[in-house]
Amino acid sequence: MEEGHKRILQRNRVNLVRDLNPSDMYDGLLSKGIFTQDMIDEIKRSGTRRDQARQLVRDLETRGSRAFPALIECLREKGQHSLPDLLLAGEPKSQPLPLPVHVQPVVRPLPVYSHMDTVVTPVYPTQPVRPLPITPVYPSHSVRPLPTPTTPSSSPEREFGKPRATGRVRRDSIQSYKMNASPCGHCLIINNVDFEPQSELNNRTGSNIDCDKLERRFKSLNFIVLVKSNLKQKVSHNRFPGAVHGVDGPNVPVQRITNYLNGQNCPSLQGKPKLFFIQACGGGERDTGFEVTPDKDRPCIGGPDDQTDAMPMSSSSDSLSTPSDEPDARATLPTPCDILVSYSTFPGYVSWRDTQAGSWYVETLDNVLEDNAATNDLVTMLMMVNNEVSQNSAKGLYKQMPGSFNFLRKLLYFQVLPCQRPIQA
Secondary structure (H helix, E strand, O other), X not given: OOHHHHHHHHHOHHHHHHHOOHHHHHXXXXXXXXXXXXXXXXXXXXXXXXXXXXXXXXXHOOOOOOHHHHHHHXXXXXXXXXXXXXXXXXXXXXXXXXXXXXXXXXXXXXXXXOOOOOEEEEEEOOOOOOOOOOOOEEEOXXXXXXXXXXXOOOOOOOOOOOOOOOOOOOOOOOOEOOOOOOOOEEEEEEEOOOOOHHHOOOOOOOHHHHHHHHHHHHHHOOEEEEEEXXXXXXXXXXXXXXXXXXXXXXXXXHHHHHHOXXXXXXXXXXXXXXXXXXXXXXXXXXXXXXXXXXXXXXXXXXXXXXXXXXOOOOOOOOOOOOOOOOOOOOOOOOOOOOEEEEEOOOOOEOOEEEOOOEEHHHHHHHHHXXXXXXXXXXXXXXXXXXXXXXXXXXXXXXXXXXXXEEOOOOEOOOOOOOOOOOOOO
């Protein structure tokens, strides 16, 4: 597809996902050779109408120059005139309207989309959960039984669609998590600012700014937000590196936090995404970066009030697996699946926070979500955050590189409420 047509689809993705009826498009796109039957079956298996519409639009971008005019023609044939008018409004005025397309199918493979200042911000769906000392963010919908061993892994979130045939599973497309409940989930923000003298840790001036930004942002994404401040520890072996400190000094390993909500310990959250955003130092090292040619990266100089977060984080992690007896085969999902942990910095290095504007990581995360949550998935947006933060320089010298441990199985698109108040810095 031409880049101009791709941009038109991307700009109008929210409207297409909301208004497009994919079932009306399948026969026309098949007869015009844009999709094969296998590709259409794969889209149908992606879930709800909105999930199918999102997948159809995304796959159209890979189907060559005929895909856009074929979509316009199919929409008009089915009487959906408002969408083609909206899409064609973005085309150059001199370009003629698309002509009918009747070609033989051209089979092309669809791409495979690849996917601590102590603010711990997890996200999860709304439903009763056994009270836990620390609670993170996930979407709300009922958990459905896992498939039998004879059915290649179908998602608990699928509402309809043909069952997969036994045998090899196609990997042409990646499904999306259901995020259409209202509210779509819970967000807990733990904001530790004032540390007790015996902890020998510095207070985190500026952390309240991060907390306010995150609270407003996740409310705008239709989460129920709960803020807890200045919590003590109250609570080994780490799958995820790092720990966060209570205001009394002792730390809580990140894996202990994530374990509370994994598929074994919290069955009601099986198959739902659990997200953790951790703004804290990963250690005491200061990264001076490496030299690049001027045209590759233009560093952004940080402010005079930049400070490090004095939050040590273990730089080592044990193996993800340990020897054990193998049980009989059964339908299962891995225990740590559907979890994403995003860190503000690489293990071993400090994380920078401006006492007046908040931390680099949270400020950038907030801005990226504001600008892109309506059109992009979470993993793509976190890559944007990584790139933006990597351009900053503290005191004209020190760098910071965020990263994440991604155990999600699907794309995650946030809800964006239609009427948002402007977020004040």
